[in-house]
Amino acid sequence: xxxxxxxxxxxxxxxxxxxxxxxxxxxxxxxxxxxxxxxxxxxxxxxxxxxxxxxxxxxxxxxxxxxxxxxxxxxxxxxxxxxxxxxxxxxxxxxxxxxxxxxxxxxxxxxxxxxxxxxxxxxxxxxxxxxxxxxxxxxxxxxxxxxxxxxxxxxxxxxxxxxx
Amino acid sequence: xxxxxxxxxxxxxxxxxxxxxxxxxxxxxxxxxxxxxxxxxxxxxxxxxxxxxxxxxxxxxxxxxxxxxxxxxxxxxxxxxxxxxxxxxxxxxxxxxxxxxxxxxxxxxxxxxxxxxxxxxxxxxxxxxxxxxxxxxxxxxxxxxxxxxxxxxxxxxxxxxxxxxxxxxxxxxxxxxxxxxxxxxxxxxxxxxxxxxxxxxxxxxxxxxxxxxxxxxxxxxxxxxxxxxxxxxxxxxxxxxxxxxxxxxxxxxxxxxxxxxxxxxxxxxxxxxxxxxxxxxxxxxxxxxxxxxxxxxxxxxxxxxxxxxxxxxxxxxxxxxxxxxxxxxxxxxxxxxxxxxxxxxxxxxxxxxxxxxxx
Numbered sequence: 001x002x003x004x005x006x007x008x009x010x011x012x013x014x015x016x017x018x019x020x021x022x023x024x025x026x027x028x029x030x031x032x033x034x035x036x037x038x039x040x041x042x043x044x045x046x047x048x049x050x051x052x053x054x055x056x057x058x059x060x061x062x063x064x065x066x067x068x069x070x071x072x073x074x075x076x077x078x079x080x081x082x083x084x085x086x087x088x089x090x091x092x093x094x095x096x097x098x099x100x101x102x103x104x105x106x107x108x109x110x111x112x113x114x115x116x117x118x119x120x121x122x123x124x125x126x127x128x129x130x131x132x133x134x135x136x137x138x139x140x141x142x143x144x145x146x147x148x149x150x151x152x153x154x155x156x157x158x159x160x161x162x163x164x
Numbered sequence: 165x166x167x168x169x170x171x172x173x174x175x176x177x178x179x180x181x182x183x184x185x186x187x188x189x190x191x192x193x194x195x196x197x198x199x200x201x202x203x204x205x206x207x208x209x210x211x212x213x214x215x216x217x218x219x220x221x222x223x224x225x226x227x228x229x230x231x232x233x234x235x236x237x238x239x240x241x242x243x244x245x246x247x248x249x250x251x252x253x254x255x256x257x258x259x260x261x262x263x264x265x266x267x268x269x270x271x272x273x274x275x276x277x278x279x280x281x282x283x284x285x286x287x288x289x290x291x292x293x294x295x296x297x298x299x300x301x302x303x304x305x306x307x308x309x310x311x312x313x314x315x316x317x318x319x320x321x322x323x324x325x326x327x328x329x330x331x332x333x334x335x336x337x338x339x340x341x342x343x344x345x346x347x348x349x350x351x352x353x354x355x356x357x358x359x360x361x362x363x364x365x366x367x368x369x370x371x372x373x374x375x376x377x378x379x380x381x382x383x384x385x386x387x388x389x390x391x392x393x394x395x396x397x398x399x400x401x402x403x404x405x406x407x408x409x410x411x412x413x414x415x416x417x418x419x420x421x422x423x424x425x426x427x428x429x430x431x432x433x434x435x436x437x438x439x440x441x442x443x444x445x446x447x448x449x450x451x452x453x454x455x456x457x458x459x460x461x462x463x464x465x466x467x468x469x470x471x472x473x474x475x476x477x478x479x480x481x482x483x484x485x486x487x488x489x490x491x492x493x494x495x496x497x498x499x500x501x502x503x504x505x506x507x508x509x510x511x512x513x514x515x516x517x518x519x520x521x522x523x
Binding site for chain 1: 222225243244245246247249250418
């Protein structure tokens with residue numbers, strides 16, 4: 001800064017004050033602009049570098065349908081976990097031979113929930129949230145809303161789970 | 165807004181004494197003479213070290229030591245966005261750092277800046293140089309490609325040749341009898357934890373000494389009467405020039421890193437013969453060539469042992485130079501020290517070129 005001042009003074013000994021100001025403003029804008037270019041040229045690659053896995057996991061969330069070839073052998077009153085995109089999901093074979101599937105991520109604070117067969121409910125061990133085993137609707141505890149439910153189709157021993 | 169900043173500055177200043185530091189920095193001067201250019205090289209080395217720390221942390225985000233080492237570097241180079249650039253910057257900046265450290269060392273030597281009271285500056289600098297070279301050696305293995313594998317295998321043969329302690333020590337560093345995934349794991353721990361932990365305090369010591377004693381002027385300048393010795397304030401004049409040099413260094417490094425991206429060879433395979441024309445990095449070429457010459461003159465372990473002895477002896481003499489030529493006087497000792505420096509430089513340059521010519 002000081003160096004700039006002396007430079008302008010010696011160069012512009014006979015210029016008026018207005019000229020001096022504009023010259024300083026010009027230098028400021030110039031250095032600021034070049035500095036921003038450097039910050040961008042360094043910052044952008046680093047951001048993209050660090051963000052690489054985010055982009056990839058975004059890709060995996062784009063899944064709209066998952067096929068589970070062995071799921072039809074699931075016993076009555078049992079549940080299995082599978083991955084829907086990047087998130088854990090749950091397939092339940094009810095005692096009345098109906099099926100439900102839902103995202104197994106608690107709507108409260110994102111713990112993975114479990115199916116409790118003896119009480120026929122979905123339970124979150126973290127803070128005691130309870131969901132309905134058939135619909136995934138919130139029953140009691142802290143969850144603000146129900147679990148995200150999926151469509152289930154059973155055909156020739158293969159279970160297909162898709163987004164609603 | 166300006167008032168707010170001023171009061172905030174005042175608050176911080178009254179607690180940290182910023183004005184005092186500024187006053188100190190303004191009082192500090194840097195000599196100006198026809199060899200002032202060489203004063204920048206310590207700063208340039210420091211800049212490249214900062215780049216190393218920065219890009220190193222970024223690589224740490226994806227690098228996996230152990231059996232996955234090669235695959236993770238392959239992913240960094242080919243799959244992660246701009247991973248090739250970060251890795252290339254780390255490699256190029258490493259080489260440029262070694263180069264500027266060498267330039268810094270030789271300029272300090274020939275300007276006789278190691279003389280009293282700056283002996284500890286010289287010795288801490290020598291330690292930093294050795295750790296810098298070890299940084300290079302340990303980092304070179306981490307990608308675990310063919311070149312990395314053989315470079316480490318050959319490099320470890322040198323401590324292995326030391327009498328008595330050589331073998332057990334080398335096995336300890338290698339984590340076994342052969343270079344493998346355990347070696348990578350060990351070198352990784354050395355490269356990212358142990359060596360920075362050794363390097364940083366020595367660096368702080370080194371920089372503190374520069375603050376304490378200031379830049380040494382050259383002997384021919386020191387002879388002149390005080391009124392004829394020119395200097396500029398460290399702050400802001402020299403600092404601005406220093407930062408301008410850093411900008412140039414950044415541009416050079418970025419240019420090399422993006423135009424000549426660092427290669428990744430094939431995965432290391434202990435059953436594959438070494439590729440023809442394999443050679444060490446340029447900063448180990450001189451040592452490599454001396455060992456080769458010694459080996460051809462004195463066959464067997466004798467040549468290797470003699471080569472290592474000569475190098476160690478040279479290094480010890482080089483380090484102890486302030487004890488031999490420590491006083492501010494001309495004369496036989498001062499001249500001999502300069503001749504010794506020229507001899508060392510000549511041997512280094514000639515054996516390096518020789519090494520590349522016989523590849």
